[in-house]
Amino acid sequence: MWEQIRANQFRSAALIVVMAAVLGLIGYGVGTLFSGQDGAVLGLGVALTVWGVLMIVYGNGAESILLNHATARELQRDDSPRLFNIVDEMRLASGLEFMPRIFLIDASMPNAFAVGHTPQTSAIAVTTGLMYRLDRDELEGVIGHEIAHLKNRDTQFLMLAAVMLGSIVILSEIAKQMLWLGGRGRSRNESRNGDGNAQALFAVLGIVLAILGPLMAQLLYFACSRKREFLADACSAQYTRYPEGLASALEKISQSPVGLEFASQATAPMFIVSPLYVGREEPNSVFSSHPSTAERIRVLRAMESGSSLTDYEAAYHRAKGGALIGSQSLQKAAAQPIRPPSNEGPITTSREIRQTVCRANGYMTVKCDCGLEMNLPERFPDNDIRCIRCGKVLELPTVQQRDAQAQAAQKKTVEAATGAPPLLYTRRTQGWESVRCACGRTLQIGPGFVAPYFKCPSCGRVIEINNLQRSA
Amino acid sequence: MGTIGLVLLAVVVIAFLWVIGSYNGLVRLRNQLENAWAQIDVQLKRRHDLIPNLVETVKGYAAHERGTLEAVTQARNAAMNAKSVADRAQAENVLTGALKSLFAVAEAYPELKANQNFLALQEELTSTENKVAFSRQFYNDTVMTYNTRIEVFPTNVFASMFGFGRRDFFEVKDEAEREAPKVTF
Numbered sequence: 001m002w003e004q005i006r007a008n009q010f011r012s013a014a015l016i017v018v019m020a021a022v023l024g025l026i027g028y029g030v031g032t033l034f035s036g037q038d039g040a041v042l043g044l045g046v047a048l049t050v051w052g053v054l055m056i057v058y059g060n061g062a063e064s065i066l067l068n069h070a071t072a073r074e075l076q077r078d079d080s081p082r083l084f085n086i087v088d089e090m091r092l093a094s095g096l097e098f099m100p101r102i103f104l105i106d107a108s109m110p111n112a113f114a115v116g117h118t119p120q121t122s123a124i125a126v127t128t129g130l131m132y133r134l135d136r137d138e139l140e141g142v143i144g145h146e147i148a149h150l151k152n153r154d155t156q157f158l159m160l161a162a163v164m165l166g167s168i169v170i171l172s173e174i175a176k177q178m179l180w181l182g183g184r185g186r187s188r189n190e191s192r193n194g195d196g197n198a199q200a201l202f203a204v205l206g207i208v209l210a211i212l213g214p215l216m217a218q219l220l221y222f223a224c225s226r227k228r229e230f231l232a233d234a235c236s237a238q239y240t241r242y243p244e245g246l247a248s249a250l251e252k253i254s255q256s257p258v259g260l261e262f263a264s265q266a267t268a269p270m271f272i273v274s275p276l277y278v279g280r281e282e283p284n285s286v287f288s289s290h291p292s293t294a295e296r297i298r299v300l301r302a303m304e305s306g307s308s309l310t311d312y313e314a315a316y317h318r319a320k321g322g323a324l325i326g327s328q329s330l331q332k333a334a335a336q337p338i339r340p341p342s343n344e345g346p347i348t349t350s351r352e353i354r355q356t357v358c359r360a361n362g363y364m365t366v367k368c369d370c371g372l373e374m375n376l377p378e379r380f381p382d383n384d385i386r387c388i389r390c391g392k393v394l395e396l397p398t399v400q401q402r403d404a405q406a407q408a409a410q411k412k413t414v415e416a417a418t419g420a421p422p423l424l425y426t427r428r429t430q431g432w433e434s435v436r437c438a439c440g441r442t443l444q445i446g447p448g449f450v451a452p453y454f455k456c457p458s459c460g461r462v463i464e465i466n467n468l469q470r471s472a
Numbered sequence: 473m474g475t476i477g478l479v480l481l482a483v484v485v486i487a488f489l490w491v492i493g494s495y496n497g498l499v500r501l502r503n504q505l506e507n508a509w510a511q512i513d514v515q516l517k518r519r520h521d522l523i524p525n526l527v528e529t530v531k532g533y534a535a536h537e538r539g540t541l542e543a544v545t546q547a548r549n550a551a552m553n554a555k556s557v558a559d560r561a562q563a564e565n566v567l568t569g570a571l572k573s574l575f576a577v578a579e580a581y582p583e584l585k586a587n588q589n590f591l592a593l594q595e596e597l598t599s600t601e602n603k604v605a606f607s608r609q610f611y612n613d614t615v616m617t618y619n620t621r622i623e624v625f626p627t628n629v630f631a632s633m634f635g636f637g638r639r640d641f642f643e644v645k646d647e648a649e650r651e652a653p654k655v656t657f
């Protein structure tokens with residue numbers, strides 16, 4: 001949807017201009033009320049400062065704040081190759097120019113969101129509930145939806161809108177406080193140049209905007225986010241060529257009995273289904289951040305003849321009424337048949353995903369001969385532990401100091417690099433293994449790791465790995 | 473210059489700017505097209521690179537399935553050496569068929585199916601097949617957009633002048649490949 005991207009970029013710019021004007025007016029108007037001309041300029045300054053600070057936050061790591069708030073942990077390809085493959089496939093189907101980072105949130109409610117205003121900061125986060133409840137077609141639909149948000153630059157636009165909304169809210173709070181406390185008897189310096197009428201006008205405008213501004217901005221924000229959810233659904237159906245996948249995913253997600261504790265009104269629009277209204281139907285009002293899930297499912301299931309944008313538009317018209325996609329985009333949409341379902345089950349079990357979460361949070365896994373698996377936190381103080389089921393004492397796998405005589409050439413280069421005697425670890429299995437470095441940090445080595453050495457992220461010591469000969 | 477002259481000038485300037493905008497749009501679309509084509513190549517090459525490892529892994533457990541293994545290796549070499557687009561499409565189809573029969577054969581060896589390496593390779597190869605399909609899909613979508621763009625009225629006037637020709641779709645000639653693979657017992 002090339003036009004959609006261009007349109008979004010244009011709208012982002014327009015949004016900045018309009019909201020900056022509204023901000024400026026609030027500042028100027030309320031300032032005028034207090035101290036005439038000087039106050040107006042001061043008010044304008046305050047408004048621009050508030051906006052400037054929020055824009056700096058937006059530019060420098062708003063995504064990290066959001067991801068940290070959601071307790072999301074970054075995943076590497078080794079942690080879940082199937083998830084990375086699905087994201088890769090959707091990236092190719094959409095023509096997205098970059099690969100977003102992938103995060104995992106430990107929550108039982110299946111949900112996902114996408115953030116990012118530049119390729120480097122873009123990220124997709126999924127919950128563990130999503131990973132083990134949905135099968136491959138459904139997960140592909142959800143990921144396709146998130147990739148569509150990234151491709152259409154919705155994430156950029158909505159984050160800017162959120163920043164604007166935030167600044168207007170803050171500024172109007174300041175203005176209201178001053179109005180409440182300051183009173184109106186202080187307008188001594190007005191009408192120095194006979195500009196009394198203009199100043200009064202600005203003052204009134206300022207007050208009106210201070211009261212109504214947050215409301216208007218909220219309506220605008222939620223209207224934008226609702227429309228974009230439908231558009232992302234349409235794009236996802238087009239990429240996967242299988243709208244039923246996303247439809248049944250939405251069904252499963254909306255049937256979840258729990259929500260997400262950390263989500264709030266402000267962050268709700270980012271998710272694929274609102275995490276706030278759980279167990280009861282979301283009121284489909286102008287304040288809802290998402291369109292009703294039942295409606296979205298209806299539209300997707302009404303697409304019988306094909307999976308292109310034109311088919312989505314027709315289904316939208318039949319199931320809901322009205323138009324969604326601009327005629328220019330529709331002109332270019334080809335006829336695309338729906339593919340058969342792939343019948344692959346969930347890509348991971350709940351046990352596996354628990355392991356992935358533990359690894360991502362720095363826990364080490366210890367397996368006992370009786371079959372029990374224990375997860376120990378980082379920097380566990382002892383070097384051995386009793387199995388809680390059978391009582392056997394297990395030694396924790398640590399790296400050994402290397403024998404000084406062995407392999408002198410390699411030792412020289414390694415010592416030259418770090419100035420410390422090298423460490424060695426011998427792999428015992430072909431799968432995931434946990435290792436303790438000499439500094440106490442636990443590390444996980446995946447089955448795909450084939451390099452001869454790596455550096456401990458905490459202390460920087462180089463650790464050599466003695467790889468097993470791979471069988472056959 | 474009178475008013476009419478100014479109006480005419482404005483019209484000319486606007487038309488000129490519009491032509492520039494359209495031209496840039498077409499260039500962007502054409503580059504996207506070439507990139508999509510290159511992506512297909514990348515995925516096919518990745519498939520070629522994964523196959524030797526797969527053959528070695530299977531050999532360790534199913535040594536007497538030599539016929540299937542040799543078929544896969546030969547198909548891979550043929551695909552890597554094919555030159556023209558039609559030849560390559562044909563060779564890749566043959567390779568896909570050979571891989572399918574290899575995976576079907578591997579179903580009979582439970583030790584092989586439990587091997588981590590084999591499972592990882594199987595996932596990678598399946599995913600690479602999907603990626604080839606999706607890159608092809610995206611390429612065809614882009615071809616459609618591009619062809620429509622150069623053929624609608626205002627743009628077609630200067631499109632051929634600047635060398636924007638119609639592009640072909642990447643079609644799947646082999647009917648067997650269009651079906652979803654079914655494993656029957």
